Amino acid sequence: MDSVFRIEGKRLIRRYDAEQLWVEPWGAISLRVRATELDAMQDEDWALLPQEAYNAQISVIGQTASIQNGNIRAEISAGGMLTRRISRWQTERSLLSRVDHPLVRICHI
Structure with a gap:
């Protein structure tokens, strides 16, 4: 079975069926x-400032992947749960989670 995760440069990608999640x-x-x-992720930067230099660390271990940039870390489960951790304040908060049911799809942000 292929992993739902891949690392592309300094970007962590989770792809399952038609859904893509990119964290960079x-x-x-x-x-x-x-x-x-959509078939392809839009490549627009919209209102973001130009990207600066970074020293991100990405790992994929079993059914979980993580990316850390400075004191912020995001963890993604193979099921699509995205959690962020900020080490300075020792907080943890779910940023994006999905509950799939054959008749209902709920996204929590």
Whole structure:
């Protein structure tokens, strides 16, 4: 069975069926998160400032992947749960989670 995760440069990608989730460093201590069910992710930067140098660390271990940029870390489960952790404040918060049911699809942001 192929992994739903892949690393492309400094970008962490989770792809399952038609859904794509991209997480990449943006600046010194931030992450850019994008998701789509389109064939291709839009490549626009919209209102973001130009991307700065970064030193992100990405790992894929079993059914979980993570990316860390400065003191912010995002973890993604194979099922699509995205959690962020900020080490300075020792906080943890779910950023994006999905509950799939044959009749209902719920997204929590």
